[in-house]
Amino acid sequence: MDQSYTCDVTHRFRRLRENDNLRNMVRENHLSINDLITPIFVVEGQNIKSSTEAMPEVYRYSLDRLHEELDELLQLGLHQVLLFGIPEQKDSVGSGAYDENGIVQKAIRYVKSYSPKFYVITDVCLCQYTDHGHCGILTDSGCVDNDPTLALLSKIAVSHVKSGADMVAPSDMMDGRIGAMRQSLDREGFTYIPIMSYAIKYHSSYYGPFRAIADSSPKQGSRSSYQMDFHNSKDVIDVAKASIDQGADLIMVKPAMMYLDILHELNGSINKPLVVYNVSGEYALLYQGIKSGFVNESIVYETMIGFKRAGAKLIITYFSKLIAEKWL
Ligand code: PBG
Numbered sequence: 001m002d003q004s005y006t007c008d009v010t011h012r013f014r015r016l017r018e019n020d021n022l023r024n025m026v027r028e029n030h031l032s033i034n035d036l037i038t039p040i041f042v043v044e045g046q047n048i049k050s051s052t053e054a055m056p057e058v059y060r061y062s063l064d065r066l067h068e069e070l071d072e073l074l075q076l077g078l079h080q081v082l083l084f085g086i087p088e089q090k091d092s093v094g095s096g097a098y099d100e101n102g103i104v105q106k107a108i109r110y111v112k113s114y115s116p117k118f119y120v121i122t123d124v125c126l127c128q129y130t131d132h133g134h135c136g137i138l139t140d141s142g143c144v145d146n147d148p149t150l151a152l153l154s155k156i157a158v159s160h161v162k163s164g165a166d167m168v169a170p171s172d173m174m175d176g177r178i179g180a181m182r183q184s185l186d187r188e189g190f191t192y193i194p195i196m197s198y199a200i201k202y203h204s205s206y207y208g209p210f211r212a213i214a215d216s217s218p219k220q221g222s223r224s225s226y227q228m229d230f231h232n233s234k235d236v237i238d239v240a241k242a243s244i245d246q247g248a249d250l251i252m253v254k255p256a257m258m259y260l261d262i263l264h265e266l267n268g269s270i271n272k273p274l275v276v277y278n279v280s281g282e283y284a285l286l287y288q289g290i291k292s293g294f295v296n297e298s299i300v301y302e303t304m305i306g307f308k309r310a311g312a313k314l315i316i317t318y319f320s321k322l323i324a325e326k327w328l
C-alpha cells in the first residue's frame with residue numbers, strides 16, 4: 001500500500017485532535033456544575049451521620065448534622081439537591097410521607113433557610129414510609145392499589161411544596177400520578193412548581209444499595225407490577241408522552257448506564273429536558289472498581305459525558321462532589 005496515502009487518511013481524522021486548544025473548541029459535549037443534582041438522605045434522630053456498606057461516602061444525616069453536607073455542597077457550587085427521607089415510624093398508608101412535620105418537610109425548611117442558593121427537589125413516593133415497603137397502598141389481597149394511591153401521592157407533593165420545595169419528583173410509577181399531582185398542585189395555587197417525572201423507571205437490581213440506605217425494600221413481592229420491564233423499549237416514547245400530556249416538565253430515565261439506548265431514543269422524540277439517574281448500584285460498582293485500583297477514577301467523568309452524549313440535560317449522581325472537585 002502507498003505510504004503517503006495511509007498518512008493522509010490518518011490526518012483527515014486527526015487534524016481536529018492534534019491540538020489541545022482546538023480539541024476543546026470542537027467538543028460537542030461538556031459537563032457543567034449546573035448539570036448535577038445531588039441526592040441527600042435525611043433521617044429522624046440526633047447526631048447521625050451514617051453510611052451503608054455498599055455506598056461508602058454517602059450518608060444519612062439527622063437534621064442537626066445536615067449542615068456538614070450542605071457546607072460541602074455550597075463550597076463546591078453544587079446547589080441542586082434531591083431529598084429523600086427516612087422516617088422513624090412506618091404504617092400501612094405511609095402517613096409519615098405527608099405529615100407537615102415529617103422528616104422531609106422539616107428538611108426542606110431547614111435547607112431553604114440554611115441558604116437560599118439551594119434548589120430543592122423532593123422525591124415523592126411512599127416506599128420509605130409504608131411498613132410493607134411498596135410505593136403505593138395495598139388492597140386486602142396485597143396488590144398495589146393504583147387509584148387510591150394517587151390521592152396520597154398528591155398530598156405528599158403538596159406538603160413538600162408547602163414546606164418550600166422548588167420541584168417535586170414522583171418516583172412511584174402509578175398510572176395517572178402526574179395528572180393527579182398537577183391538579184392538586186394547581187388547586188393549591190402552586191401552578192409554578194414543575195414536576196420532574198420518573199417517567200421511564202425500570203424494575204432494576206441496580207437500586208439494591210439505595211433500598212438499604214433508604215430502608216425501603218418491599219417486605220413481600222417486588223415492584224415488577226408497576227416498574228418497567230427491562231426486556232422492552234418499544235413503549236418508552238408513549239410512556240414519556242403520556243407523562244408530558246399529564247403535565248410533566250422534565251422526563252427522567254432510570255437507571256442510567258445500561259439505559260443509554262433509551263435516553264438516546266427519547267432525545268430524538270421528546271421536547272422536554274431529559275434527566276438521568278445514575279443510581280446507587282451504578283455508584284457502588286464504579287466506587288468499588290476505583291477503590292480496588294482496577295480502574296482509574298476518570299471513568300466517572302467519562303461516564304457522565306456518556307450521559308450527556310446520549311442526551312441527558314441533568315444528571316442525578318452520588319458522585320457530584322467528586323466530579324465538582326476533580327473535573328469542574
Ligand atoms: C423510591 C426510589 C428508589 C430510587 C429512587 N427513588 C428505589 C426504588 O424504586 O426501589 C432508587 C435510587 C437509587 O438506586 O439510587 N421509589
Ligand code: ZN
Pocket residue numbers: 125126127128134135171172
Ligand atoms: Zn417508591
